Each structure stands twice: as structure tokens, then as C-alpha cells.
Amino acid sequence: MRNLRFTISYDGTAYSGFQIQPQSDTIQYRLEKAVWMLTGETVKVISSGRTDAGVHAKAQVINFTTNSQIPVERWCLALNARLPKDIVAHTAEEVLPSFHARKAAKRKTYCYTIRTARFPDVFHRSYEYHHPTPLNVEAMREALPCLIGEHDFTSFCTVRTDKEVKVRTLYEARLETESDGFLDSGSIDRLRFFVSGNGFLYNMVRIMVGTLIQIGEGKRPSSDMQRILEAKDRALAGPTAEAKGLTMWKVDY
Template identity: 85%
Template sequence: MRNLRFTISYDGSSYSGFQVQPKSDTIQYRLEQAVFLLTGETVKVISSGRTDAGVHAKAQVINFTTSSKIPVERWCLALNARLPKDIVAHTAEEVLPTFHSRKAAKRKTYCYTIRSARFPDVFHRNFEYHHPTHLNVEAMREALPCLLGEHDFTSFCTVRTDKEIKVRTLYQVRMETETDDLLATGKVDRIRLIITGNGFLYNMVRIIVGTLIQIGEGKRPSSDMLRVLEARDRSQAGPTAEAMGLTLWKVEY
């Protein structure tokens, strides 16, 4: 048996998340179906982590074991021919039998994108959350430093989680902005929140973003982020931001 590792991208708009679910179309189901069509094998695809319904991935990492003799350099082309157009395999390699995409992951980076212009961008509408009214970017940026380091992120985790330990370490939390040169407004049209950590709780990034948006709207002061963090109480944080703006950007091993 061979253990193969892949880097894949997907547009999660049409899927009920990554993990296989009864009577639902998921990324894992499509990948396992593609392998079955290619080799006749029923495999279990392991990912670096489960993405929710509507969440995307630029560089998700998966692995599975196979007895197929197909050369590793042909796997991506063969899988892509059997996958829908919104899922693409980019790289493939044979790894040690002990490699496990989730257990071996050391860091993950997520990117959440907010369209902050008056009108949505028709070409990126599936990959960013549209917020048509003004956001105070500097106030949002001032709220971020307190999230760096090791903390209990209970306040930023859905109450439906099965994780008992909610301590995680964030290595990077930063914001990028850009203006639309075509419209020449001179205003910020897009905000990206980029977060790197050793792991993330269920809806953690989206709840952080929901709280940041309230800060940007002037509904909370920047200092409120630290208060929410220390409260360890989900009810103290903002709403869970829309899934469409979130992308799993990178996984490091």
C-alpha cells in the first residue's frame, strides 16, 4: 500500500463542507468518488482539517492509502479529469505510511476577505463577504494584537463544539487592505484578515471576524477584543461571520 499526499484547492460554495455527511454533497465525498472512478478502490480521504459549508481552500492537504500502481506524477491529471471543476488537485507525492494530514500539521493559515465597497464585486462574490457601509479599519487593526500568543479562545468558539480544551496559539494576526484602481475612489475596497495558528476551534476565525466587524462599525471599542477574550464566554463576542469570506490558505508541516 502507498500513502499519497495531495495539495488541493476548492470553491466550497456548492458543498456542505469537507467531511462526508449523509445525503449531502461534500468535498471528501467528491474526492473519494474520483479515486473510486480512477482505481476501483474505496478509500478514506484524510484532510488537515474540516472546512464548513461554504468555506474555501487554496491549499488544503489530504492523504489516503492506495494499492494502485499509477505513477505519482500522473495522479493530479487523472483525479482532475474525474473531479468537478470547482475542486482541483495541484500536487501529489508519496509519503511515509505514518503520515497523517491532520495529526502532522504544525500551522494553518486562514484568510477572511471583506468587500467594503458600496457595491459587490461580481467576479469575487463567492469568495468575500460584502459589507457596503463604512468600516473603521484602524480601529479593527488596533484590536488584533491581544489575540497573538497562547490563549483560551472559548469566547470565539461555537457552543456546539466537542473540544474540551480551547487553548490555541496564534502566531500571526494581521490585516491587509486594497483599493479598487478601476473605480479610483481612493477608499479601501477590500479588507483581508490573515491568521496563522497551531490550530483553530469550530468557527473561531468567523467569530473573530464578526467581532471585528462590530468594532469597525463603531458598535464596540477596539479594547473590547481583550475583554471578550478574557471573558471566555461565547455570548460576549460578535456574530459568526458569513462562510463565503473564509479560505484555508496554507498548511505547514
């Protein structure tokens, strides 16, 4: 029995999230179906983390065990030939039997992309949230330091969660700006919110983004982020930002 680890990317637009669900098309279902088509085996694909419906991944990590003797260097090409075009395996390696993509993960990074130009970008419309009016980027940045470290993130977690412990550690939270250079090279056309931590609660990043957008709009002061965090009350935070702007960016082991 071999334990294989893969790095995959996917466009989550057409899927009901990563995890298998009854009568729903999911990333896990497509991966397990591709392995069955290739080897005839029924495997259980383990991921570093579950992404919600409409959320994407640049470098998701998965693993599964197999009796197949297909050389590891041939696995990506073989899987990609059996996967839909919006799911791609990039790397494959054989790992120790004890490796578990979720339990072994030390750090996960997500990126949320906000387009702030007046008009949407036709080529990236499925991967970013369009906010057509300017945001106060400095105010948004001022709200971030309080999130770093170990905290109870109840305020930034959907009430529809089965997680009893809502304490997580964030290592980094930053905003980057980009210009298209299309019409006005001096404009800010896109914001990217990068956040890294040892784990994330259900909708945690999207609720943080919804709150940051309200701060950027001037509807809240930057200091509200600290107040919301300490209150441990989901009702005080902003709305849950749209799924399509969120991408699982990187997983470190």
C-alpha cells in the same frame, strides 16, 4: 501500500463542508468517489482540517493510502478528470506511511475577505463578504495583538462543539487592505484578515471576524477584544461572519 499526499483547492459554495455527511454533497465524498472511479478502491481521505459548508480552500492538504501503482506524476491529471470543476488537485507526492495530514500539520493559515466598496464585485461575490459602508481599519488592527499567543478561545467558539479543550496558539493576525483601482484608486475596496495558528476551533475565525466588524463599525471599542477573550463567554463576542468570505489559505508541516 502507498501513502499519497496532495494539495487541493476548492470552491466550497455548493458543498456541505469537507467531511462526509449522510445524504449531503461534500468535498471528501467527491474526492473519495474520484479515487474509486480511477482505481476501483474505497479509500478514506484525510484532510489537514475540516472546512464548514460554504468555506473555500486555496491549499488544503489531504492524504490517503492506495495499492494503485499509477505513477505519482499522473495522479493530479487523473483525479481532476474525475472531479467536479470546483475541486482541483495541484500537487501529488508519495510520503512516509506515518504521514497524517491533520496530525502532522504545524501551522494553518486562514484568510477572511471583506469587500468594503459600495457595490459588490460580481466576479468575487462568492468569495467575500460584502460590507457596503466604510470600516475603521485602524481600530480593527488595534484589537488584534491580544489574540497572539496561547489562549483559551472559548469566546470565539460556537457552543455546538465537541472540543473540551479550547486552548489554541495564534502566531499571526493581520489586516491587509486592497484597492480595485476601478473607479477611485485611492479607496479601500477590500480587507483581508489573515490569521495563523496551530489549530482552530469550530467557527473561531468567523466569530473573530464578526467581532472585528463591529469594532470597525464603531459599535465596540478595540479594547473589547481583550475583554471578550478573557471572559471565555461566546455570548459576549460578535456574530458569526458569513462562510463564503473564509478560505483555508495554507498549511505548513
